[in-house]
Each structure stands twice: as structure tokens, then as C-alpha cells.
Amino acid sequence: MHITLKNLVRNYESVHAVQDVSLSIPENRIFGIIGLSGAGKSTLVRLISLLEKPDSGEVWYNDQRVDNLPEKEIIQRRRHIGMIFQNFNLFSSRTAGQNIAYPMEICKYPKDQIRARVRELLELVGLSDRENAPISTLSGGQKQRIAIARALACKPDILFCDEATSALDPKTTQSILALIKDIQRKMNLTVVMITHQMEVVRDACDYVAVLSEGKVVEQGTVKDLFAHPQTKVTKEFMSHLTTNTANVRDDGVVIWSDVPARYTLRFLNDRVETPVISDIIREFDVVFNISGAGIQKVGDTKMGTMVCDISGPEDAVKAALEAIKERGVTVEEAQA
Amino acid sequence: MKGLTPAIWKLIGQSTLQTLEMVSLSTLFSVLLGLPLGILLCITSPESQGGIRPKPVLNEILSRIVNILRSFPFIILIIVLFPLSRMIVGTAIGTKSTIVPLSIAAAPFVARIVETALKEVDPGVIQAARTMGSTNSQIVFKVLLPEALPSLISGLTLTIINLIGYSAMAGAVGGGGLGDLAIRYGYQRFRPEVMAVAVVVILVLVEVIQFIGNKISAHMMAKR
Numbered sequence: 001m002h003i004t005l006k007n008l009v010r011n012y013e014s015v016h017a018v019q020d021v022s023l024s025i026p027e028n029r030i031f032g033i034i035g036l037s038g039a040g041k042s043t044l045v046r047l048i049s050l051l052e053k054p055d056s057g058e059v060w061y062n063d064q065r066v067d068n069l070p071e072k073e074i075i076q077r078r079r080h081i082g083m084i085f086q087n088f089n090l091f092s093s094r095t096a097g098q099n100i101a102y103p104m105e106i107c108k109y110p111k112d113q114i115r116a117r118v119r120e121l122l123e124l125v126g127l128s129d130r131e132n133a134p135i136s137t138l139s140g141g142q143k144q145r146i147a148i149a150r151a152l153a154c155k156p157d158i159l160f161c162d163e164a165t166s167a168l169d170p171k172t173t174q175s176i177l178a179l180i181k182d183i184q185r186k187m188n189l190t191v192v193m194i195t196h197q198m199e200v201v202r203d204a205c206d207y208v209a210v211l212s213e214g215k216v217v218e219q220g221t222v223k224d225l226f227a228h229p230q231t232k233v234t235k236e237f238m239s240h241l242t243t244n245t246a247n248v249r250d251d252g253v254v255i256w257s258d259v260p261a262r263y264t265l266r267f268l269n270d271r272v273e274t275p276v277i278s279d280i281i282r283e284f285d286v287v288f289n290i291s292g293a294g295i296q297k298v299g300d301t302k303m304g305t306m307v308c309d310i311s312g313p314e315d316a317v318k319a320a321l322e323a324i325k326e327r328g329v330t331v332e333e334a335q336a
Numbered sequence: 337m338k339g340l341t342p343a344i345w346k347l348i349g350q351s352t353l354q355t356l357e358m359v360s361l362s363t364l365f366s367v368l369l370g371l372p373l374g375i376l377l378c379i380t381s382p383e384s385q386g387g388i389r390p391k392p393v394l395n396e397i398l399s400r401i402v403n404i405l406r407s408f409p410f411i412i413l414i415i416v417l418f419p420l421s422r423m424i425v426g427t428a429i430g431t432k433s434t435i436v437p438l439s440i441a442a443a444p445f446v447a448r449i450v451e452t453a454l455k456e457v458d459p460g461v462i463q464a465a466r467t468m469g470s471t472n473s474q475i476v477f478k479v480l481l482p483e484a485l486p487s488l489i490s491g492l493t494l495t496i497i498n499l500i501g502y503s504a505m506a507g508a509v510g511g512g513g514l515g516d517l518a519i520r521y522g523y524q525r526f527r528p529e530v531m532a533v534a535v536v537v538i539l540v541l542v543e544v545i546q547f548i549g550n551k552i553s554a555h556m557m558a559k560r
Contacts, residue, residue, distance in 0.1 A: 002509040049467055089464035092560045093482035106478065134560050150468075160467075246515035 001157040002027040008057035012273040017043035019214035030191040033212030041194045082151030086163035090135045095132035103153045121149035141172035161193045177204040198237045202271040259293030266330040267304035285319040286312035354431045355513035358503040362438035369443035374450025402444040434511035449491035453484040486556045493549025
């Protein structure tokens, strides 16, 4: 299902929470809405998810205008919307399984059907063994998994994620994002992710809109946004990005090639600043294929590390390595 | 303690039963009156205070009524409600007729306790229930009340203990029970040992009820 927002405006006593937002959210994709706190994200999601009515403007689900539906129909419509939250918002009076059963209970599903679906959903989120667990005994990641299962119970066509990973550590965040991506594909969901973390947009979203002071300042595919950020706000978000932790080794070296390289060169002190590699290439008949590099501060001195392969005629490589060592660079050779 | 003859012990037994009758029935009726009132007070309050169906005027009126009833001195309330008791029970004196003023005195107290307990429910949880398409009555009965149950139980314990105190006062106007016994035998006939026993029995009742209430509340919290 695709969602269209037309000129949405919502004000709270002189605070312009959402000012003239128009967006087209394509179906079966993960759409990110990124903004700092106070940018109007929460209000926007409350408007799109029909929890609040806009002062002016329209919300369309496919070809139906939904913001002006009567209360009864809005309630029916909400039953096909899934939503997960930063604080999980699970019912503490219910066990994990009973939490997942809740949306089906209010939709008056038959009891045995609820039971079967609860099992199915627990399996989907990988918590089959925690059906009867009280909520307080679950970890943050497990709580969000139960919340996701609950959101999916009535087979929604939209899933809203309101800062769903903001209360989780980086590792759990990754596993929750992976789960959402997996579910999105399996269930053909339109997912709208509201976040203030660029990592979430980068790792999970297909499209993104950048929200600032209640307005959309930039939108497009995530790829385009990363390649050509247009506005100051977006660049600001990008500057806070941490690198993909998977590619950073403990010594700070970033590896960008999947092929393991043979040599590790370590440059100390002033060697860091000199064009050793260029000199070597000019002098010998060899080529360097650099697959990773990094720099570290060791006490008062800097140490550069470079992971690379050196190829060329065997003699030339040998001579080049000698020359590198002569220039005060340590060479470590990986055992083949 | 030679004044405590078998006849007096029998009287103490009867009075205890009367107290239990007054307290249990007035607890029942005050909950029947106070619970819906408390729910109304909560859901009609402004949205910022967790109201799911804000009705400012109704909320204000209910709130005023509750405050007026709560500030009435109980002994005056009994007298004011004599005609009502006579209408409902048929008589204005005796154990049964005191149940009317007792219930009406405790109902606003119950209402406030219910209101406070429901307002303590995490607004995020209510928002989640709303996004899932819950109707207002589903939110009340499937979310608010179950989520607030441990504090509702503590509130109920408090209500019962208050009613034990009130029921002793009701004894003064011919309501029977332990308070009546203490005043008629202990005070007016100068038999302090009877008064002492009556007070001890009331004390034991309060302790037992507090103990049971705490246990139930703790048991519920442990399962969450």
C-alpha cells in the first residue's frame, strides 16, 4: 500500500510541529523519515498513523482519503496498521504470548486461531520458548521482537517504526533492523521508519525524507542522499555517522576489500608523512593493491598501518620490500 | 477482666459480625458506585492527563461532586442521609441502614483511588492500544484496569480499612457493631475492659486485611 501526504499542517499553540509536508511513500519499501528531536517526526507519524487529525492537508492510503474518516472507520483502519515504539509499550499485565494475542482479541478472532497465530509469530521473531514469559524478564531486544510480533498479528499492510531502535545497543539494533527487513520482504509491507539515527537509514531504508523544523528539506533514495547530500541538515547527520563496525578492526584499520592481503606495512613517526609508496612504485617494477589502511596514536607518535598486496616480477617485489624496510617501515607478511 | 462474662463475649462476637457485615456490604456498594465514577473521572480528563475521551465540563462536575462528598464530616453525612437510608432500607437505624451512608461516604474515595491508579498507566501503552484499533471500552477493560490492578488492590485495602474506622463511628448513631459496643458498654456503662476488647478486635481486623491486601498486591507484581 502506498501512502500520500498532501500539504499536512499541524500546530500546537504557536508551535508549528508540522508545516506543509507533502510526501509520497511507495509501497513495499522501507521509507525512512529522519530528523532531530523537535523536527516534527513524532507529530508526523501520529498524523500518518491516524492517531491525530491534521489542521489542514490530507492523508491518503492508496486511493482512499483517510484523515477525515469517521471515528468508527478510523478504528477499523488502524487494525490494519502495525506500530512499534522506542519504549516497546508492551502490556505488563500480560505475558509475551498474551501481548501478541491482544490485537487479535480486540478484532474478535476465534480463540484457537489466536493461539496458532501467536505460535507462528513467536517463531517468526525467534522467541518460541518465551511464550509465557512475563514482560519484565525480557531483554530490550526481546521486548522489541515481541512488539514486532504484536504489530504484525492482524497482518497489517503498513508498519510504523517510531524510533524503534533508539533504546537498543548497536548490536541489537542491527539484529532488529535485519528482522524488520526480513519481515518486510516476506509480508510485502510498507514500512515507515522514524529515526534520528543516520545508521538506521543507511542500513535499513530504501527511501528517505529529511525533516527539519516541521518541513521536508530533502528526499530521495538513500543511495542518492548519501552520494549527493544537498542540505546542511543532511550533511550534519552524515557527519555523525559511525563507520560500519564490521569493517573496522580493533587497531583502527578500515578494511574495504574482502580479499585478504599478504603484507601489512607499519609507518612510524615522520614516515607517516612521507610518500614511501609513490617512491617505491617509481623505482621498482611493482604495483600496490591497497585493501585497507588506518592511523593510530601511540603515545605521542602516530602509527600508520597499510594492508596491501604487492605484485610484479618476483625479483622486483623482493627488492621493493627491502627498499621499504630501508626507509624505516616495518613489514609483516601474512603466512600463506 | 472479671467483667468479661460469657454474655459479654457473645455480645462481642455479635458486634464483630455486625461490623464485618457493614464493612463488607459497604465495600461492595462503594466499589459499585466508585469504580465507574473513577473510570469516568479518568477518561473524561484532559488528554494531557491521560484522558482517552476528554469531556471537560462533565469532568469538572464529577470532580466537584466527589470533592464535596469527601469533605463532608462522616457523622454529619449519616444524619443528612437518614431520609435516604429510610427510603432504601426502610429504617434509619440499625446495622443495615448504616450501609447507605457508609457506601456513599466511601464511594468518592474509591473513585479518586481508581482515577489515580488508572492515570498511572504508562501513556505509551495506551497509545499502543489505540494504534492497534482498540475502542475506548476495550482500552478501559482490557488495558487500563488490568495494567492498574496491583494499585487498585492496594486502594481497595485502604478503602476497607477506612470503612472499618467509619463503621465504628456509625455505631454512635445506632448502627451496631464494635464501635457501638465500645461506646454503649465501654464508655456509657464504665466498662473499660469491654472497650479494650472492642478496640483490640478492630485492630486485629485492620492488620489482617492489610496483610492480605499486601500479599495479593505483591503476588501480582511478582508475576509481571
